[in-house]
Amino acid sequence: MTFTTRAALQAGVHPRDLYRWRDEGDAIELSRGVFRHADAPEPSFPDLLAVGMRAPEAIVCCVSAAVAHGLSDEMEPAVQIAIASGRNLARIAYPPTTVFRFDAETFEVGLSRVEAAPNEFTRIYDPARTVVDLMRLRHRLGEPLAHTVLNRYLESPGAKPGRVLEYANILGAVGPVRLALDIAGAR
Known part of the structure; x- marks a missing residue:
């Protein structure tokens, strides 16, 4: 599934958690502010x-x-x-x-x-x-x-x-x- 930073924030995800997901490989950043779950x-x-x-x-x-x-x-x-x-x-x-x-x-x-x-x-x-x-x-x-x-x-x-x-x-x-x-x- 692909999502934006805005969607993540609206779902209650803290920016710190979002970028931790990216840094740990749980989410892949396709473009600035666009992420995809690594297991998608x-x-x-x-x-x-x-x-x-x-x-x-x-x-x-x-x-x-x-x-x-x-x-x-x-x-x-x-x-x-x-x-x-x-x-x-x-x-x-x-x-x-x-x-x-x-x-x-x-x-x-x-x-x-x-x-x-x-x-x-x-x-x-x-x-x-x-x-x-x-x-x-x-x-x-x-x-x-x-x-x-x-x-x-x-x-x-x-x-x-x-x-x-x-x-x-x-x-x-x-x-x-x-x-x-x-x-x-x-x-």
């Missing part, structure tokens, strides 16, 4: 879990989401998260984090969740939204990466190209996404 099952995505606990309003996006969905093998040096424009986020030094600001009106389009640890979930964009975001940000994150993720998505069971186009329309990226889908379909 190993998390699948410890960095996503830590960032999700530090920034519960954020959504895992872009390359981090593509890796979590099995659409890319490229690991970014930082967890990529999105926050709604106009919102502030406390600085997260560890794990390293890159923040994208997405339009507040479309911020939750494609919102899903990933099991970062057994029975512990983190907010993440679904695979179709991830494809569209990488196409929208292809000049910043790399066009080859965006096309690789799109192709892996299209080859995956349950792929929904119509949903990709729907999200592209909502997010203002129909042109490049339609072109990429046409090229991928012509292979």
Whole structure:
């Protein structure tokens, strides 16, 4: 189980006891103020879990989401998260984090969740939204990466190209996404 310092204090744990647990190995500190019981099952995505606990309003996006969905093998040096424009986020030094600001009106389009640890979930964009975001940000994150993720998505069971186009329309990226889908379909 993962918990924050705030949750521990609200449960009546004295800070001295919390840090003794950490120092004696009874709790593992995943990030500043985020702990996990040492005997808890190993998390699948410890960095996503830590960032999700530090920034519960954020959504895992872009390359981090593509890796979590099995659409890319490229690991970014930082967890990529999105926050709604106009919102502030406390600085997260560890794990390293890159923040994208997405339009507040479309911020939750494609919102899903990933099991970062057994029975512990983190907010993440679904695979179709991830494809569209990488196409929208292809000049910043790399066009080859965006096309690789799109192709892996299209080859995956349950792929929904119509949903990709729907999200592209909502997010203002129909042109490049339609072109990429046409090229991928012509292979």
